Amino acid sequence: MSSVATPKPPATNRLGLTIKDYSGLKSTLCVGCGHDVITRQITQAFFDMGVEPHNVAKLSGIGCSSKTTAYFVESGHGFNAVHGRMPAIGTGVMLANKNLISIGVSGDGDTASIGAGQFMHLLRRNVPMIYIVENNGVYGLTKGQFSATADYGSKLKNGVINDLPAVDLCGLAIELGCSFVARSFSGDMKQLAALLKGAVAHKGTALLDVISPCVTFNNHEGSTKSYKYSKDHEIPIQEIGFVPFFEEIQIEQAPGQVQDVAMHDGSHLRLKALREDYDPTNRRNAMELLADAREKQEFLTGLIYIDEKAVDFLTLLDTVDEPLATLPESKTRPGKAAFDEIMAGLT
Numbered sequence: 001m002s003s004v005a006t007p008k009p010p011a012t013n014r015l016g017l018t019i020k021d022y023s024g025l026k027s028t029l030c031v032g033c034g035h036d037v038i039t040r041q042i043t044q045a046f047f048d049m050g051v052e053p054h055n056v057a058k059l060s061g062i063g064c065s066s067k068t069t070a071y072f073v074e075s076g077h078g079f080n081a082v083h084g085r086m087p088a089i090g091t092g093v094m095l096a097n098k099n100l101i102s103i104g105v106s107g108d109g110d111t112a113s114i115g116a117g118q119f120m121h122l123l124r125r126n127v128p129m130i131y132i133v134e135n136n137g138v139y140g141l142t143k144g145q146f147s148a149t150a151d152y153g154s155k156l157k158n159g160v161i162n163d164l165p166a167v168d169l170c171g172l173a174i175e176l177g178c179s180f181v182a183r184s185f186s187g188d189m190k191q192l193a194a195l196l197k198g199a200v201a202h203k204g205t206a207l208l209d210v211i212s213p214c215v216t217f218n219n220h221e222g223s224t225k226s227y228k229y230s231k232d233h234e235i236p237i238q239e240i241g242f243v244p245f246f247e248e249i250q251i252e253q254a255p256g257q258v259q260d261v262a263m264h265d266g267s268h269l270r271l272k273a274l275r276e277d278y279d280p281t282n283r284r285n286a287m288e289l290l291a292d293a294r295e296k297q298e299f300l301t302g303l304i305y306i307d308e309k310a311v312d313f314l315t316l317l318d319t320v321d322e323p324l325a326t327l328p329e330s331k332t333r334p335g336k337a338a339f340d341e342i343m344a345g346l347t
Ligand SMILES: Cc1ncc(C[n+]2csc(CCOP(=O)(O)OP(=O)(O)O)c2C)c(N)n1
Pocket: 062, 063, 064, 065, 066, 083, 106, 107, 108, 109, 110, 111, 114, 134, 136, 138, 139, 140, 141, 142, 147
């Protein structure tokens, strides 16, 4: 009997770095927590894309999910903000240094409750950063109360049923003008890997709402965010392939079967629709898809919306090419003469 050997992944990436260069501290989360699976995929995606570790800015708020940023790219920059305040920090980081690749990792509590206001303004500004919500439907760190993304009818361990409608983070993001909106599941590693690489290549806010089961407080029968429920109910809307800008595209499918989305940096997302030729570049269709899914209580995953032509916040502000943080003081301080002139103009 002959067996076909699976090709080994390369030990070094295009920068000559190993996966170790992209790892972080040892996780202190519960064994089996969905958040740790997402950490592994982020680590792999940054390695595969050949991102310079010292160019990574890792941002978070408060929660088990917000601890994630400590567990990858240890040599990157890090800022663990106050609960729900990560979007303001992310906006400031990108305004100060447009050369950084910012990745925010938050939780459903951090984003959809205390941080909802900040989150909305990040989305409408299209600040160039990756924003991952590790969504488990509960406040894991404070012992498992329902969060605002808990599904109507979901049950807590103590038998309490959620009687409030869930905040749909993807729906909110599309409504507010976010230019890359995806939903995934920590148990669907292939899809998550492709979406993360797409998010790295995107120029604008890339929101990934990733269902990430809390094994300690929300993984029981009756929960709609458990591993079992998510595995049994996940409906991917596409098969997603990602071709980075530094690799050649191989055409495998017949033309027409695959939608090719050319990304800003020259990478390509290759989408094979599994749901009625779904086109994620059509905003109205995306909103309809989500409205429909809410009504039917379907758990759809994949790239829900993308607009590669949307203008990101820094382009809109027309900031100078050199990062503001590295400009000499002579260029950032107008000086007394300039102030005197302004004052004179006001009299
Ligand atoms: C201002 C403030 N209010 C409340 C808290 C308490 N608190 C800490 S984490 C958290 C919620 C975390 O939930 P989530 O963002 O979903 O993260 P998870 O732990 O589920 O990953 C809350 C309410 C706090 N730390 N600061």
